Amino acid sequence: MLHQFSYVAPKSREELLDLLSTDYAHAKILAGGTDLLVNIRNGTVKPGMVIDIKKIKEFSGITYSKGEGLVLRPAVTINDVLRDPTVRDYFPLLQECGHDLASYQIRNRATVIGNVVNASPCSDMAPALLCLDSQVVLASSRGTRTVPLKEFFIGVKKTVLAPDEIVERIIVPTQAKGAIGKYRKLKRINGHDLGIIGVAVAVVNGHVRIAVSSAAPTPVVTEGLPMDIQVDEAVEITMNMISPISDVRCTKEYREFMVNTFVRRLLAEVRG
Amino acid sequence: MQENSDSARFAYVGKSVLRVEAIEKLTGLAMYVSDMSLPGMLYAQVKKSPHARARIKHIDISRAAALVGVRAVLTGAELNYRLGLYIVDKDILAKGEVRHYGEAVAAVAADTLEIARKAVDLIDVEYEVLDPVLNHMDALKEGAPLVHPDLGTYDYVEAAFTPVPGTNIANLSKLRKGDVQKGFDESTWIIEREYDNPSVQHVPMETHVAIVQWGKNDNVTIWSSAQSPFTVRNLFCYAFKLPLNKVRVLVPHVGGGFGGKAGIHIEPLVACLSKKAGGRPVKLQASREEEFSLLPCRSALTYKIKTGVSAEGKILAQQMWMYWDAGAYADYAVNVTRASGYSAAGPYEIPNAWIDAYTVYTNKPYGTAYRGFGHVEFHWGVERHMDLIARAIGMDPLEFRLKNALRPGSVSLTGERITDNTGDVLTCISEVAKAINYGKLTEEEKERERRTGRKIGKGIAALHKAPAMPSNTATAAVIKMNSDGTVNVNVGLMEIGQGSTTAITQIVAERLGFRLDQIKVTLEKDTDRDPYDWQTVASKGLILTGNACVLACEDLLKKGYEVAAQALCAHPEDLTHDADRIYVIHRPSEMISWARLSIGYTYPDGKSIGGPLIGVGQYIAHGLSNLDKETGQGNPALDWTYGAHGIIAEVDGVTGEYKVLKVASAFDVGKVINPGMVRGQAVGGMIQGLGTAICEGYVFDKQGHLLNPSFTDNKIPTTMDLPEEIETIVVETPQLDGPYGVRGVGEHSMISVAPALGNAIQAAVGADLTHMPMRFEDVWRAMRNKEPVDNWITKTPAGSCRSDPTTRRHEPDAAIAP
Amino acid sequence: MKIRLTVNSQVYERDVAENRTLLRFIREDVGLTGTKEGCGAGECGACTVYMNGKTVNSCMVLAVEADGAAIETIEGEAVDGMLSKLQEAFDRNHAVQCGFCTPGMLISAKELIHNHPKPTVEQIKEGLEGNLCRCTGYQQIIEAVLDTTGQLTRKEGLEYAGK
Numbered sequence A: 001m002l003h004q005f006s007y008v009a010p011k012s013r014e015e016l017l018d019l020l021s022t023d024y025a026h027a028k029i030l031a032g033g034t035d036l037l038v039n040i041r042n043g044t045v046k047p048g049m050v051i052d053i054k055k056i057k058e059f060s061g062i063t064y065s066k067g068e069g070l071v072l073r074p075a076v077t078i079n080d081v082l083r084d085p086t087v088r089d090y091f092p093l094l095q096e097c098g099h100d101l102a103s104y105q106i107r108n109r110a111t112v113i114g115n116v117v118n119a120s121p122c123s124d125m126a127p128a129l130l131c132l133d134s135q136v137v138l139a140s141s142r143g144t145r146t147v148p149l150k151e152f153f154i155g156v157k158k159t160v161l162a163p164d165e166i167v168e169r170i171i172v173p174t175q176a177k178g179a180i181g182k183y184r185k186l187k188r189i190n191g192h193d194l195g196i197i198g199v200a201v202a203v204v205n206g207h208v209r210i211a212v213s214s215a216a217p218t219p220v221v222t223e224g225l226p227m228d229i230q231v232d233e234a235v236e237i238t239m240n241m242i243s244p245i246s247d248v249r250c251t252k253e254y255r256e257f258m259v260n261t262f263v264r265r266l267l268a269e270v271r272g
Numbered sequence B: 001m002q003e004n005s006d007s008a009r010f011a012y013v014g015k016s017v018l019r020v021e022a023i024e025k026l027t028g029l030a031m032y033v034s035d036m037s038l039p040g041m042l043y044a045q046v047k048k049s050p051h052a053r054a055r056i057k058h059i060d061i062s063r064a065a066a067l068v069g070v071r072a073v074l075t076g077a078e079l080n081y082r083l084g085l086y087i088v089d090k091d092i093l094a095k096g097e098v099r100h101y102g103e104a105v106a107a108v109a110a111d112t113l114e115i116a117r118k119a120v121d122l123i124d125v126e127y128e129v130l131d132p133v134l135n136h137m138d139a140l141k142e143g144a145p146l147v148h149p150d151l152g153t154y155d156y157v158e159a160a161f162t163p164v165p166g167t168n169i170a171n172l173s174k175l176r177k178g179d180v181q182k183g184f185d186e187s188t189w190i191i192e193r194e195y196d197n198p199s200v201q202h203v204p205m206e207t208h209v210a211i212v213q214w215g216k217n218d219n220v221t222i223w224s225s226a227q228s229p230f231t232v233r234n235l236f237c238y239a240f241k242l243p244l245n246k247v248r249v250l251v252p253h254v255g256g257g258f259g260g261k262a263g264i265h266i267e268p269l270v271a272c273l274s275k276k277a278g279g280r281p282v283k284l285q286a287s288r289e290e291e292f293s294l295l296p297c298r299s300a301l302t303y304k305i306k307t308g309v310s311a312e313g314k315i316l317a318q319q320m321w322m323y324w325d326a327g328a329y330a331d332y333a334v335n336v337t338r339a340s341g342y343s344a345a346g347p348y349e350i351p352n353a354w355i356d357a358y359t360v361y362t363n364k365p366y367g368t369a370y371r372g373f374g375h376v377e378f379h380w381g382v383e384r385h386m387d388l389i390a391r392a393i394g395m396d397p398l399e400f401r402l403k404n405a406l407r408p409g410s411v412s413l414t415g416e417r418i419t420d421n422t423g424d425v426l427t428c429i430s431e432v433a434k435a436i437n438y439g440k441l442t443e444e445e446k447e448r449e450r451r452t453g454r455k456i457g458k459g460i461a462a463l464h465k466a467p468a469m470p471s472n473t474a475t476a477a478v479i480k481m482n483s484d485g486t487v488n489v490n491v492g493l494m495e496i497g498q499g500s501t502t503a504i505t506q507i508v509a510e511r512l513g514f515r516l517d518q519i520k521v522t523l524e525k526d527t528d529r530d531p532y533d534w535q536t537v538a539s540k541g542l543i544l545t546g547n548a549c550v551l552a553c554e555d556l557l558k559k560g561y562e563v564a565a566q567a568l569c570a571h572p573e574d575l576t577h578d579a580d581r582i583y584v585i586h587r588p589s590e591m592i593s594w595a596r597l598s599i600g601y602t603y604p605d606g607k608s609i610g611g612p613l614i615g616v617g618q619y620i621a622h623g624l625s626n627l628d629k630e631t632g633q634g635n636p637a638l639d640w641t642y643g644a645h646g647i648i649a650e651v652d653g654v655t656g657e658y659k660v661l662k663v664a665s666a667f668d669v670g671k672v673i674n675p676g677m678v679r680g681q682a683v684g685g686m687i688q689g690l691g692t693a694i695c696e697g698y699v700f701d702k703q704g705h706l707l708n709p710s711f712t713d714n715k716i717p718t719t720m721d722l723p724e725e726i727e728t729i730v731v732e733t734p735q736l737d738g739p740y741g742v743r744g745v746g747e748h749s750m751i752s753v754a755p756a757l758g759n760a761i762q763a764a765v766g767a768d769l770t771h772m773p774m775r776f777e778d779v780w781r782a783m784r785n786k787e788p789v790d791n792w793i794t795k796t797p798a799g800s801c802r803s804d805p806t807t808r809r810h811e812p813d814a815a816i817a818p
Numbered sequence C: 001m002k003i004r005l006t007v008n009s010q011v012y013e014r015d016v017a018e019n020r021t022l023l024r025f026i027r028e029d030v031g032l033t034g035t036k037e038g039c040g041a042g043e044c045g046a047c048t049v050y051m052n053g054k055t056v057n058s059c060m061v062l063a064v065e066a067d068g069a070a071i072e073t074i075e076g077e078a079v080d081g082m083l084s085k086l087q088e089a090f091d092r093n094h095a096v097q098c099g100f101c102t103p104g105m106l107i108s109a110k111e112l113i114h115n116h117p118k119p120t121v122e123q124i125k126e127g128l129e130g131n132l133c134r135c136t137g138y139q140q141i142i143e144a145v146l147d148t149t150g151q152l153t154r155k156e157g158l159e160y161a162g163k
């Protein structure tokens, strides 16, 4: 890596927020680093300071309570999610998405929150988290605020996160009957690959929700749709919220077709 | 050179002996050039062109040169050395004009990698961007920009190649056999179509890397991750006008080659940097991104085939036009053109054949050798075409293949008569057909179709390939006995993972009658100490080096017997030996140990005879000849390895997504020396072939920028991409001049995987594909007869990859024009 | 920045640049070159090592992040010159060709067996998905893993026509 930076690993949340309140302009948070280090290597990001948040004790761990829901903290990796029995029992859709993200070693490092903050259109965690109505808790020395994930993304790799803010938690609300859902990702090979498109369909609190990745500037999700919605109508609503492009991976035309097809198939599967 | 090939009689041949260098590799101790560093070593970095074609107006190196720690900066202006394997057309650094995206325009050597990178960033190059010629079919058009306006002034190998000055044609190879016009006239069917494939990257896991020290008195030492140390030396000396004995090339373990490391690549540039830095060693390792465009790839191909077939389904005539995309430099591409020219029809008998095979310059990264040497690419066309013909004339593709396949008595395209021992393609085809239950679905498969809603299809494709090499390809082996009766074997053949070192160990142990642990075949190569070998390419290693080793063993034994006969006062004919000693056949107690003979025999009174025992064997390809430039007739083939693949694929008839359920492959290897390793070559090559078939290929934008130079967008197969079932079958028709009957099989496993898959996909859902790779989207488009994706990966002159077949009945066509 | 860590149970204390990757630290500063670089971008797995008991792509980790960590590399796999069961199985099953992917592959395979003492073929494939091998076609690697866990049934995968 050519670019030079300083490295700090604060031990507490306060220390971190303090640091950010003064150094935010040139600092970058380092969680698993699987996006940040790729970007530094490519020269697309040139931070003056890298702040490693993994040494902050309270940033680890997944907790669940009926009242609060599922709480994912900044150091929680994709493999943590895949191993967690609560997630398995109550939020299997999160595991389906996580399973499709990168390779085993990468998943040992890649964090859920890093994936969300990176805000790539092809994020694999976003579709599930969007379907499940997740809330993002942001913190800075100025205070905390909570934003629905849907409003967190504002453009290709752009979010509402202010430079001195961090994402402290992602909260996935408790679902009455557990979150039943399916995720399907179109790839070029069966092995690990970024998604050409990804579609998640979930039944959440008596409604159907459809989320799509790699087909718009950000991952997108529908409102809760009636359980008995006509397939064609659900497809139309989905198609209206996406705006796929042609690129090295595939054409706009095929992307549209595959979103359409996956929505139909997943709806059938999820509704049984 | 053929020995009795009955495995039961052998101690080592035919046995799955463990890889001799496995333990070094398993423990992380094996040393590759990328692991090496030398005292005082500098690190090099390269400034690369962001344009496909541009005039270099000015290069400002002042800021780079001023950086502390920079020891040398070079631009093309100060270098006057040209390189080239067959056509000497490449400057070490671009001079005047850049000819492809990623081409080196300047280079730096510095104390650390970081400083070198910073220095490269500080070099300013001012370009005048010119219109590139990117598609090889466009490059043939009148008025196309010339990639090499000075082509007429370049040196080239005249015996084999024909560049056409004033055009972008780097070579035109022709073949004429029989009378195609007559063949077409007699045909009931004429079927014609065009096929193509893009450029592809080899992807050795170790990228190209070299360390060079330009020492005093022009003594140059090169450590390189290279397949052919002697070729590096030869071409290096040719470029720098140095005597061969001044340049020493050393190659330790190599992290994969697949043809990409067969020629000479970054070594001359690194050498120039070392010279400029006052003789300090300099190391350059390509990044993965650089591997895609600074270094060469496999050429793209457009292949048009027109076939005349009789009412009974016999091929009577075939006319073939090949357009190979050399990219910016000819490198191996001209020889790929030549070699594929004479095998272009696949393993089938074509009584009347006509081929024009062009190598065309374009402003793209240049093509080089890649496993299969053109055969992966053109077999895609040939074997899809065989299915097309069969369907058109209403015959089963398997039956059609069996009817037209080469067999004893057939005459090859270049006039060679196939014999009982050439190899047996019929058995290969039949075996894979049997292995996949060709032609029907089993109950289980039908049930699977019902369960998944997907369609299952089965396809077959055959293949052949001979080593593409000069008629005088030669090699040698030296076996030196140590004073304890062990031996060291020196050969020039490189170990790049293919397992030759182990196979050679087995052959030497077998022939000497020694134990395996008495034999050490030196793995690291050193052109100062090892005997000459042409190159480690072409699947010719085991035949040529194996033969040289057998001869060296015989030489060693003969010399040992002579001394022993004298010492034992016996006739050499009355002697025999085992791993430890030579003894008199009828009086075994009269014996001398090898150890006592090894460096000379000493009598009890101190007098001595003999001397260090060294066996030498030389072998040169037998009976090959140059090809006639007008007709392509002659004998180019050391041996032909035949094979076939059968594939079962499961395809989603709506989306075009598919999965490979089973691949069965069969090769006539002559004789299996090491079953475990033959299987490793067979499966490894097959998966590489699947990569080529499914997803690999360069994608350019219309300015010629390479859009996917990394693993992010140039995927290669992973464990998840393995077929559910893999079956490897060998046929053993002994090669009469191969040691123990062997023939090469290193490349063949990769050939014809793609068409077998294409044929299976078509059988499943009707998608009729004429271009590789077959991405899911391509299958989807083909199923719906949609215009294929119009991007550079598949673009042909018509503006798309669509190639509708022309099938005509009873109207033989006279027009023969490309 | 000064860091202190163990590599294969040996303590190392070094001053490293903040932007140095763990991979280059292991290869160039510690001098253990068994761990390879195939891409530098997290894609190929040639650089896989254990860090605090988890496998990571060491090209995607900063050396400074490993301050205080326990690193295990391929050089720590054979103990007292004795190959591990896994290494022996790789040897026996011809799972090595050029050898460049092998160190990373072995580390991932070890982790996979740790997670799944009796893995299914599907689990093996998933566990090794992040390790590219261009030579072997993976089949003999999968067999080596099955052999290590005592699950290999088919020994010789080569069939001879007509025999």
Ligand SMILES: Cc1cc2nc3c(=O)[nH]c(=O)nc-3n(C[C@H](O)[C@H](O)[C@H](O)COP(=O)(O)OP(=O)(O)OC[C@H]3O[C@@H](n4cnc5c(N)ncnc54)[C@H](O)[C@@H]3O)c2cc1C
Binding pocket: A028, A029, A030, A031, A032, A033, A034, A035, A036, A037, A038, A053, A074, A100, A101, A102, A103, A106, A109, A110, A111, A112, A113, A114, A115, A116, A117, A118, A122, A123, A124, A125, A165, A166, A167, A168, A192, A193, A194, A195, C041, C042, C043
């Ligand atoms: C080889 C490879 C394959 C990949 N494949 C996939 C894939 O298939 N699907 C997919 O979705 N992604 C993929 N990725 C991308 C990446 O792994 C994921 O996006 C990952 O989840 C990012 O998490 P991280 O912890 O590594 O993020 P980091 O790189 O540490 O951080 C990502 C960004 O988020 C910021 N950040 C992180 N945490 C916080 C926080 N708590 N508060 C504020 N800002 C924060 C960082 O500053 C940085 O800008 C792949 C990456 C690689 C290298």
Ligand code: FES
Binding pocket: C036, C037, C038, C039, C040, C041, C042, C043, C044, C045, C046, C047, C048, C057, C058, C059, C060
């Ligand atoms: S070198 Fe780290 S994943 Fe390729």
Ligand code: FES
Binding pocket: B205, B255, B256, B497, C095, C096, C097, C098, C099, C100, C101, C102, C132, C133, C134, C135, C136
């Ligand atoms: S053995 Fe060569 S890359 Fe795996």
